[in-house]
Amino acid sequence: MMQGRDWHEKAKCLNADPDMFYPMPNDWKTIVEAKLICASCPVSAECLEQALDGGEQYGIWGGLDPEERRTLLRRKRQRMRME
Known part of the structure; x- marks a missing residue:
């Protein structure tokens, strides 16, 4: 994983419309499009880690x-309690 925020420069979404990543809850087409970009992104793990660490709700x-x-x-917390 890349340290700091350098990973942003390698993100597939760098030049995409940011609104695509904040779709309305039932806008399945946009949700799928955003997730497809993430699926081929070399820094999706770093992105997810930032969201989890930062408590991103949207x-x-x-x-x-x-x-x-x-x-x-929730699953992560459950596993930690079981250890």
Whole structure:
């Protein structure tokens, strides 16, 4: 993983319309388009990590929407309790 914020320069979404990554909840077409960009992005892990660390509540980050990120965090917390 890249340190700091240098990863932004390598993001596939760098020149994309930022609104694409903040779609309305039922705008499935835009959601899928945003996630496709993330799927081929070399820094999607760094993007997701920033969203999780920063508590991002909106938007597509690292290929995950807000509900998917909440689920990921819940599972992570459950695993930590079991260890």
